[in-house]
Amino acid sequence: MDRPEVDELTPPDRTLMGPGPSDVHPRVLRAMSTPLVGHLDPAFVEIMDETQELLRYAFRTDNQWTIPVSGTGSASMEAAIGNLVEPGETMLVPTNGYFGGRMADMARRAGGEVVEVDAPWGEPLDPADVKNAFDEHQPDVFGFVHAETSTGVRQPSVPELTSIAHDHDAYVIADCVTSLGGVELRVDDWDVDVAYSGPQKCLSCPPGASPLTLNDRAMDKVLGREEPSRSWYLDLSLLEGYWGDERAYHHTAPITNVYALRESLRFVAEEGIEQRWDRHRDVAGALKAGVEAMGLEMNAADEFWLPSLNAVRVPDGVTDGAVIESLLANYDVEIAGGLGDLSGDIFRIGCMGHSARPGNVSFLVSALGETLR
Ligand code: PLP
Numbered sequence: 001m002d003r004p005e006v007d008e009l010t011p012p013d014r015t016l017m018g019p020g021p022s023d024v025h026p027r028v029l030r031a032m033s034t035p036l037v038g039h040l041d042p043a044f045v046e047i048m049d050e051t052q053e054l055l056r057y058a059f060r061t062d063n064q065w066t067i068p069v070s071g072t073g074s075a076s077m078e079a080a081i082g083n084l085v086e087p088g089e090t091m092l093v094p095t096n097g098y099f100g101g102r103m104a105d106m107a108r109r110a111g112g113e114v115v116e117v118d119a120p121w122g123e124p125l126d127p128a129d130v131k132n133a134f135d136e137h138q139p140d141v142f143g144f145v146h147a148e149t150s151t152g153v154r155q156p157s158v159p160e161l162t163s164i165a166h167d168h169d170a171y172v173i174a175d176c177v178t179s180l181g182g183v184e185l186r187v188d189d190w191d192v193d194v195a196y197s198g199p200q201k202c203l204s205c206p207p208g209a210s211p212l213t214l215n216d217r218a219m220d221k222v223l224g225r226e227e228p229s230r231s232w233y234l235d236l237s238l239l240e241g242y243w244g245d246e247r248a249y250h251h252t253a254p255i256t257n258v259y260a261l262r263e264s265l266r267f268v269a270e271e272g273i274e275q276r277w278d279r280h281r282d283v284a285g286a287l288k289a290g291v292e293a294m295g296l297e298m299n300a301a302d303e304f305w306l307p308s309l310n311a312v313r314v315p316d317g318v319t320d321g322a323v324i325e326s327l328l329a330n331y332d333v334e335i336a337g338g339l340g341d342l343s344g345d346i347f348r349i350g351c352m353g354h355s356a357r358p359g360n361v362s363f364l365v366s367a368l369g370e371t372l373r
Contacts, residue, residue: 073198152311204353
């Protein structure tokens with residue numbers, strides 16, 4: 001077999017305004033090119049501590065158990081569900097978007113039974129429906145998606161949802177993949193037991209190490225399981241040995257991704273978390289105003305609008321794929337189309353982290369306007 005001849009890597013220089021990843025700041029890329037140390041090096045142990053402290057700040061939590069899980073957002077998602085849901089237990093999941101379906105799949109693979117609370121794609125869950133589902137099914141675990149990337153809907157009334165669950169002695173898992181660092185999220189004040197996220201959305205960090213936080217109540221459940229979680233790699237009782245006080249080997253952490261996450265989270269702390277939520281709302285507000293001024297319609301009602309992911313309805317007679325391709329080919333801008341029930345019906349335009357800048361918004365709005373003309 002001939003030796004392959006492949007050129008040195010020169011990826012295109014895109015503006016990332018899709019559902020993630022978002023643009024990465026050069027400082028984060030520089031952090032990734034700093035020297036590698038070992039995953040048990042005392043210097044890395046200090047970096048782990050700092051990353052955990054920065055993550056607690058971003059999540060608005062004092063949870064001791066706050067770590068980056070090795071892998072993408074689906075890894076922190078599966079760590080949450082696969083450890084919380086024990087065989088034979090019931091998990092209540094939402095049907096109002098793509099990622100509720102993934103929660104259901106993971107809960108079944110963990111040996112759980114799945115029951116659903118319905119809402120149409122493009123709308124949030126109604127607390128009254130959640131309460132009815134609790135009364136009917138008495139689930140052990142309730143999962144919901146705080147920022148549904150497939151529909152551009154923000155779930156309001158989170159404290160109401162968590163109090164329904166706690167009145168029924170259940171545990172709450174919140175999918176915060178598209179909200180952490182971009183949309184108001186208060187894990188402790190809102191009484192969320194477990195929250196997971198991904199780094200490549202509002203934190204503007206390359207994928208690879210994904211935030212997860214659990215309160216003591218949830219961690220007690222995990223540590224008291226009758227049988228171990230079905231995944232060895234994501235077993236939190238084993239990961240505790242590495243991320244807890246002991247700092248003993250479990251697996252080799254993705255060191256460079258932890259560097260990147262630490263640097264991205266330093267940006268969050270420098271800006272201030274609340275100021276960052278405000279920036280996302282203001283910059284995405286300009287994007288929303290721009291597309292509406294063009295005569296386009298948002299998919300979500302204003303009360304549930306998700307600044308980090310703007311779902312814009314594809315106008316009649318327009319093929320979404322052709323617009324998306326043209327933006328990429330002619331303007332080097334990435335946006336995406338709809339998923340599942342909304343496939344072909346919406347454009348998904350992200351406004352996340354370092355991508356959430358006024359210059360990007362004017363550029364995108366004019367490029368989209370030109371393309372649709
Ligand atoms: N949950 C939500 C709401 C997401 O948007 C995503 C990814 O887009 C995930 C989970 C899964 O994350 P990943 O693709 O990083 O595995």
